Amino acid sequence: MDSQEAQEYLTNFVNVTSTQFHKLPGSAIFLRYVKSSYQDDPVRSAVELFLVLFAIRYLLAPKYSTKPNYVKLSEEEIDDLVDEWVPEPLVAKATPFEDAELEKRPVIVGPSGPRSKLTNGRTVTNLASYNFYNFVSNENLKERAIQTLRTYGVGPCGPPGFYGTQDVHMKIEADIAAFLGTTACIIYAQAFSTISSVIPAFSKRGDIIVADKAVNYAIRKGIQISRSAVRWYEHNDMEDLQRVLAKVTKEQAKKPLTRRFIITEGLFENVGDMADLPKIIELKLKYKFRLILDESWSFGVLGRTGRGLTEHQHVDAAEVDMLIGSMAGPLSAAGGFCAGSDEVVEHQRLSASSYTFSAALPAIAAVTASETLMMLQTQPELFVQLKENIRSMWTQLDPRSDWMYCTSTPENPIMLLTLKPEVVSSRRLTIEDQQQLLQDIVDECLAQNVLITRAKTLPAGPSGAKTDVYVPSPALKVCITLGLTKKEIEKSGIIIRHAITKILTRKR
Amino acid sequence: MTSDKSGRRRRSSSIIYQEPPESLEQISDQSALPNLNSQWVNAKGAWTIHPVLIIGLKILFDIIPGMTQEISWTLTNITYMAGSYLMFHWVRGVPFEFNAGAYDNLNMWEQIDNGDQYTPAKKFLLMVPIVLFLLSTHYTHYDFTYFTINFMALMAVVIPKLPQLHRMRIGLFSDPPDE
Numbered sequence: 001m002d003s004q005e006a007q008e009y010l011t012n013f014v015n016v017t018s019t020q021f022h023k024l025p026g027s028a029i030f031l032r033y034v035k036s037s038y039q040d041d042p043v044r045s046a047v048e049l050f051l052v053l054f055a056i057r058y059l060l061a062p063k064y065s066t067k068p069n070y071v072k073l074s075e076e077e078i079d080d081l082v083d084e085w086v087p088e089p090l091v092a093k094a095t096p097f098e099d100a101e102l103e104k105r106p107v108i109v110g111p112s113g114p115r116s117k118l119t120n121g122r123t124v125t126n127l128a129s130y131n132f133y134n135f136v137s138n139e140n141l142k143e144r145a146i147q148t149l150r151t152y153g154v155g156p157c158g159p160p161g162f163y164g165t166q167d168v169h170m171k172i173e174a175d176i177a178a179f180l181g182t183t184a185c186i187i188y189a190q191a192f193s194t195i196s197s198v199i200p201a202f203s204k205r206g207d208i209i210v211a212d213k214a215v216n217y218a219i220r221k222g223i224q225i226s227r228s229a230v231r232w233y234e235h236n237d238m239e240d241l242q243r244v245l246a247k248v249t250k251e252q253a254k255k256p257l258t259r260r261f262i263i264t265e266g267l268f269e270n271v272g273d274m275a276d277l278p279k280i281i282e283l284k285l286k287y288k289f290r291l292i293l294d295e296s297w298s299f300g301v302l303g304r305t306g307r308g309l310t311e312h313q314h315v316d317a318a319e320v321d322m323l324i325g326s327m328a329g330p331l332s333a334a335g336g337f338c339a340g341s342d343e344v345v346e347h348q349r350l351s352a353s354s355y356t357f358s359a360a361l362p363a364i365a366a367v368t369a370s371e372t373l374m375m376l377q378t379q380p381e382l383f384v385q386l387k388e389n390i391r392s393m394w395t396q397l398d399p400r401s402d403w404m405y406c407t408s409t410p411e412n413p414i415m416l417l418t419l420k421p422e423v424v425s426s427r428r429l430t431i432e433d434q435q436q437l438l439q440d441i442v443d444e445c446l447a448q449n450v451l452i453t454r455a456k457t458l459p460a461g462p463s464g465a466k467t468d469v470y471v472p473s474p475a476l477k478v479c480i481t482l483g484l485t486k487k488e489i490e491k492s493g494i495i496i497r498h499a500i501t502k503i504l505t506r507k508r
Numbered sequence: 509m510t511s512d513k514s515g516r517r518r519r520s521s522s523i524i525y526q527e528p529p530e531s532l533e534q535i536s537d538q539s540a541l542p543n544l545n546s547q548w549v550n551a552k553g554a555w556t557i558h559p560v561l562i563i564g565l566k567i568l569f570d571i572i573p574g575m576t577q578e579i580s581w582t583l584t585n586i587t588y589m590a591g592s593y594l595m596f597h598w599v600r601g602v603p604f605e606f607n608a609g610a611y612d613n614l615n616m617w618e619q620i621d622n623g624d625q626y627t628p629a630k631k632f633l634l635m636v637p638i639v640l641f642l643l644s645t646h647y648t649h650y651d652f653t654y655f656t657i658n659f660m661a662l663m664a665v666v667i668p669k670l671p672q673l674h675r676m677r678i679g680l681f682s683d684p685p686d687e
Contacts, residue, residue: 039650047659048642055638061626066674068529205609227533227608 097436104443106451113137114483116451124446125492127478128453132301132413133382134483135332135372144371145364152363161349164360172366175373176325176337180307180317184345187337188354189361191326194336195294196222197354198322199263201347202290203228207259208252210244210289212236213470216269217458219294223263235271235470238279245287260289266298266309270457270472272408272416274298277313281320290321300330302411306376306383312411331376333369335361382482386413389480389489396493397478403504407475416455417476423504434474437503441476444499450492453477527613527675537610545602545611546619549629558636562588581644582654588640589661596633597668617668618675625671637665 021027038045073081094102107119108126113136116126135141148168158164169187177185188194199222203209207228211219214235223230231248234240241262252258262284264275277293284291295308303311308325310317317323322340327333338348348355376382390413397417398406404417419434429437438454445452455475478496480489530538548554565587569580601612602619611619621627641662648654667673 033646037646037650041650041652044645044650044652044655048645051638051642051662055635058626058634059631063624063626066623066625066671200608205612227537227610 097432097439101439104446106446111136114481122449124449124451125484125488126451127481127492128451129481130329130414130479131332131481131483132330132386132479133332133372133376134481135375137483141332141368141371145368148364148367154364155362156360158359159356160360161356166360166363166366168363168366168370169360172327172370172373173337175370177339179373179377180310180323180339182317182323182339182341184342185337185339186345186348186352186355187327187335187361187366188352189335189358190354191296191328191334191336192218193354193358194326194338195219195292195296195324196225197352198324198338198348199223199261199292200226201352202292202322202344203259203261207261208248209261209263210241210248211263212265212268212275214268214270214472215263215265216294216296218296219263219265228261232470235268236273236275238276238283241280242283245283245289249287260287261292262289263292264294266293266295266302267409267412267414269297270455270470272406272412272414274302274312274409274411275309277309277315277320281315291319292322292324293320294324296324296326296336297329297412297414299325300373300376301386301413304383305380306330327365327369331369331372333372334365335369385482386480387411388486389413389482389484390415392486392489393478393480393493396490396497401497401500403500404476407473413480415476415478415480417478417500418473431471431474438474438476440503441496441499444503445496448495448499450495450499452496523679525677525679527618527677530610534610537607540610541606543602543611543619543622544604544606546616546621549620549633554629555632558633562636562640578648578651578654581647582657585640585644585658586661589637589665592633592637593665593668597665614675623674625674630669634666634669637662 037048106124108116109119110117112126112129112131114126114131114134115123117123129136152166152168156164156166156169160169173185173187176187177183188197195218199209199219203223203226205227207226209223209226209228209230211223211230211232212235213232231244233244245262248260252260262280264280266277267274275293280291283289293309295310298312299308300306302308305311307317308323309315310320310323317339318341320340322338322344324336324338327335327337338345338352350356390410393415394406394410397404397415401417403420403423405420407416407418408414419429419437423429424434427433435454442452442454453476455472455477457472476496484492562584565584566580569575569583572580596617597615600615601609614623617630620629620633624630641658644658645655648658
């Protein structure tokens with residue numbers, strides 16, 4: 001019979017497997033374990049059996065990725081994709097506007113100064129460099145710089161934390177701290193990367209930044225690198241700032257404590273106007289925020305002795321948690337600094353990427369900054385003269401022009417002239433049209449031997465993309481210098497004004 | 509889940525929510541450097557340390573005077589499970605600063621092998637508590653009380669390891685964070 005055979009076969013099979021099983025090493029232990037674990041408790045044994053089965057299933061399951069849109073490509077597909085890939089050009093093709101600008105770009109030969117020689121042989125009045133106090137033409141400074149070069153060489157060849165720090169660096173740090181009245185100061189090798197490095201050193205992912213909408217490109221980059229959540233407030237609108245601060249405080253009331261910062265500029269690079277520091281300090285104390293103030297354009301300019309916005313608005317510099325400034329503009333040296341408390345400064349020595357990873361400031365620049373800082377302190381007449389020169393230019397341009405007005409404060413030696421809103425609206429000018437008009441004015445001025453420039457701004461980029469991106473209005477940039485007499489300034493002012501009128505009244 | 513970009517959405521009554529996929533910035537920060545926090549589970553000796561620690565714990569509990577085998581095994585089991593829960597499932601983020609907090613929302617289990625499931629390390633790390641549990645029930649002589657305690661401890665570390673619970677959060681006392 002079939003069933004009998006099958007039964008016999010089965011018994012035989014069971015016997016064989018059982019003897020084979022008993023021959024296996026460790027089978028006795030396994031049997032003893034199974035026997036002792038049953039213990040007349042089927043439920044518990046079932047649980048254990050289930051666990052063992054689950055473990056075996058888990059062990060045998062194949063690996064897979066949980067990344068969204070994960071596609072596994074074969075070698076050929078990868079090769080195909082690589083072959084198909086055409087890199088975008090590193091530099092996009094120049095627009096006609098850029099081409100035209102490039103063709104007409106003036107090139108200075110020899111040293112730059114209030115009067116500069118161009119490659120076409122003409123000598124022009126230079127109102128396009130940040131040479132406010134004409135330190136560029138100072139022979140003593142040049143001599144001092146050459147001496148320093150002979151002693152220290154060109155660069156320190158290392159980051160500050162890695163043999164890059166020299167005595168002159170420590171001196172300029174002490175000088176600036178003493179000048180501002182803060183307890184400490186740290187210097188950076190590059191003015192631009194100072195603020196973009198200070199912000200991410202303190203503000204991290206999960207922290208909150210409240211920033212002015214018109215802040216410059218370097219600040220925007222810093223905010224972007226910091227990965228913090230950013231809230232923008234309307235440019236210089238203290239009521240809006242208060243509203244934003246109150247909103248943030250309310251939202252965060254029940255959440256774990258995070259670091260919070262207000263970021264603004266002393267003199268705005270894009271607009272030229274001034275922040276209302278006493279009000280900001282009041283608000284930051286009320287809502288418990290820290291203040292990062294970028295004084296890149298106001299340090300060495302504002303105030304009775306050039307201490308910047310804090311001195312101009314009678315605020316103690318120690319009230320500002322991180323005060324960032326530049327030694328590249330008015331001080332005619334290079335590099336930037338951050339002044340603040342000991343804790344703030346020492347933290348940056350290890351946590352600010354630009355300080356830790358880039359080579360230290362060349363000794364020449366550090367010495368020059370120390371020297372020019374000393375000159376600012378000992379020659380208060382510089383500020384009086386600069387103010388007079390600014391006023392001379394201001395009277396030639398702002399109140400007299402029918403077309404343009406100056407967005408800068410009257411204390412700012414960088415005058416940003418923008419087209420009046422009624423001009424823009426009545427002629428329906430786009431941003432590009434305005435830039436073209438301004439470029440024509442610049443060219444016209446150059447034809448009259450006055451060198452000025454447009455404010456050239458970089459696109460705000462994706463950091464502000466979450467809210468509306470701020471676009472600075474196109475502007476002419478006129479930089480006042482002490483290297484010119486009042487007469488010369490007035491003359492240039494008249495030339496600029498006439499150029500504006502000529503370009504804007506010409507027939508199309 | 510893949511196309512859901514609207515953040516941690518959750519109905520007010522629900523206590524379970526899922527971590528949303530990372531933003532582009534987070535992904536680029538995560539891939540900037542290898543994840544030093546979770547990489548070591550694949551390193552040499554990372555597997556050996558588990559039995560070593562367990563034996564160490566067992567010896568430690570055994571030398572306490574008046575300790576019975578049952579209690580000693582149960583304590584070993586509970587201590588290991590608690591430690592492993594704390595390490596792999598409770599603490600989120602990375603204790604060192606090297607990628608700007610790009611892993612702040614993920615616990616270590618989710619960071620291991622970039623979130624891949626059924627990798628050798630994950631298989632090993634799941635096997636250890638199961639084997640330890642089977643051993644401790646065996647040596648506690650199948651006493652029901654010890655069994656229950658040990659089993660609950662085991663469940664606390666096995667359930668969060670399941671692939672189905674990847675990036676799931678239970679917010680019993682807290683709201684899901686925004687942004």
